[in-house]
Amino acid sequence: MIDGTPDTSDGPAAAESPLIGSLRAAVAAAPGDVPLRLHLAELLLAAGHGDAAVAEAAVALSRAPQDAQAKALMARALAGPTPPPSAPIPAPAPAPAEQPTEQPAEQPPQQGGGFDWAAAAQEVEDVLPPRFTAGYRNNGPQEAPLPVDGAAGDPGDASAYDVEAPDRPGAVRLADVGGMREVKDRLEAAFLAPMRNPELRKLYGKSLRGGLLLYGPPGCGKTFIARAVAGELGANFISVSINDVLDMWLGNSERNLHEVFQTARRQAPCVVFLDELDALGAKRSRTAHTGMRNTVNQLLTELDGVGDVNDGVFVLAATNVPWDVDIALRRPGRLDRTLLVLPPDGPARDAILRYHLRDRPIESVDLAKLVKVTEGFSGADLAHVCESAAESALLDSARTGTVRMINTKDLLAAAKAVRPSTEPWFAAARNVAMFANEGGVYDELLAYLKKARKL
Template sequence: MADDQVLTDMLTMLDRSPEVLALRVCVIELLIERERYADALAHCGTALGHEPGNAQVLGLMMRCTTALSGSPAAASVPETAAPAPSSAATAQPDFDWAAAEDEVGDIIEPAFVRGVPTEFVTDDDAATVERPALRLADVGGMVEVKRQLELTLLGPLRNPELAKAFGTSARGGLLLYGPPGCGKTFLASAVAGELGAGFYPIEITDILDIYTGASERNVHSIFEMARRNAPCVLFLDEVDALGHKRSRMHASTTMRTVVNQLLTDMDSATHSNEGVFVLGATNHPWDVDVALRRPGRFDRMIFVGLPDLAARTSILHYHLRDRPVAGIDLNTLAADTDGFSGADLAHVCTSATQLALADSMRSGQVRPIGMADVRAALAQIRPSTGAWFESARNVVEFANGDGSYDDLATYLRRRKRR
């Protein structure tokens, strides 16, 4: 019965936050455990609609289809299995990429791609904390976001005496919010790099557990881990899914107690979080419990909008740099993709690659990706953040009485004039 309640709670959370991939993957795994393969397969399709080609989801889909076919090999299919890449995709003919290098400058990893060089520090509990080599200067564009990070967090930490003189500090948490796929996680990693601190990223699947009381213990253990590895940036992704308003959780005792534990561990009155910098990310800050936004918790917010021209150029360059290309005009493509998120741009590059790969397989020879391929991909792909901006406009118009979303309101007015 407890197991069923956990699944019910997670399905309810998924209804509120359908774009949270980690949450949907957790639901898929629970459905597979209960041998509800058809339901799990439907969720796999939805997940791939949000993130095409995700290896973990493809592996789960393979398990479902194998089980539904009646094959006894279902249990042996690895969870993260994914189709092996075609040899044609890895062929790299000679091509001139120097012009694009001159336009973009140094190769800058876009602010939504994980996998930067790190060294790892592992403590006695076998949990891993990263030490990112990334800095904010390595993040393309996002000048205003970087300025706000410097003002609200990095500046006070670098100048403690000045901060003390002005009666301010960097205590508490900082919440990054904005449309999905625009670099919140990557920015948090860059902040850790700026501070020379460890980076401890946490998703909702790292916390939720089917056993009573285990989720709360997981929350406390995570904070204890961060305290032992101080200085450390503890990054809580999808805070709205974890810290949803308790007033809307009447039927979910499990999630109410998890939120209460999170509040307790963030409270400096009950725990010493010296050297632990809590960063959160959410697409829907208006759904976060108000207690989590009080002083000493997530009391500061920074809006992370769509990538600007410089960021789009960097993102496109990154996703095409290791692929055979010819005649790609990055500046033109960046100008033509205003309104696309970083994830959308990655999807465009992947789709263009698939078109060139399909043509290469038909001819038996590698044909580089060209502007025609990218144009064809752009004709099929539309920006994915439209629904988010509709919700954001409603919040700005009807729920901004305290001015919490003034920066969002300014951003929406600026984009409307374009």
């Protein structure tokens, strides 16, 4: 046993040697030292203390479930006592009448044979983790087979990706996007007009493929706009984020990305939305020694449509930091059009505020005044203003015991307490627009900063 009492289950009791006692003290001082514990178990097994050896091997396996030495030692300990390696094999002695004459045949081989592994697993299930015991069958330990390259599922299954149909409940259109007239006009020219007018598209040689990069401050509706484009086109929609693509196994990230585009080609017309493009398509100069470089290369290949036809596949990408995106992704034929999505203008703020207040009890709300004081707020900021105003009215009602409505005072107080989340973004973007505007990529951003007097 663990406490050092002699083991009589495997044969005559044997006194514990001073070396075993010293090792027990060392293991007690360093319980996490697996090799030391296994050495103690080996000596216990050789000395005939089978139960104590099983217990020590079990503790070792709980700390290192995949340790091959610990597994082998556990198998030998469960199989029965074996003579010390250095001791000569004793000559057979006359056995008493009651002693079975076939005792040596009871020792099973370490793997397979007639050993009852299921019974052995039940015997030590209190000290071994399930990962060790669950894989045992009657013929020895078995490991559950892993898919090829460690993949968690069949990448060829199109249902592995969430393809939203155009007639899905709750599908949105550009009419549901408040304001943003300029954004809608750019989308109309890039995607919508060619799709609605096949004759004109054929006349002017406009292909049904393309890519558009949406960038701007966080919380300004880039994802919502992408869904609205899919609804306007009557197309399927696939939203792709970094957790849908990246995999710990070499080559799986590229395969996942390829399957996303293959699914989109099968489901064309389809809008593929690449969220947080700076994570999936970071500059390769910064990822030279990581697996992400190959993922960016794969993305470039998919956008080119090498070996495949991308007609009917519209790629929309969004990022808050376009200056961190690999420049090759933005060349003509890939994400060749760039659209700045700014904080909502006056009409858009009015629509957003009405949306977030529509199901709340309100009275005498001066929306025009609220729209004026929320200049520069993102859509997420406006939602937070409405939430904070509702919290204030709820708390006041709980304190007084009288339910009251949300009023202009609550909303103005909430707006005053909320700092626009777009300000840090513009502080960082200002330097890029002024000093890193190669080729006029950020002319649109520079013009807005001048107009808003943020320079």
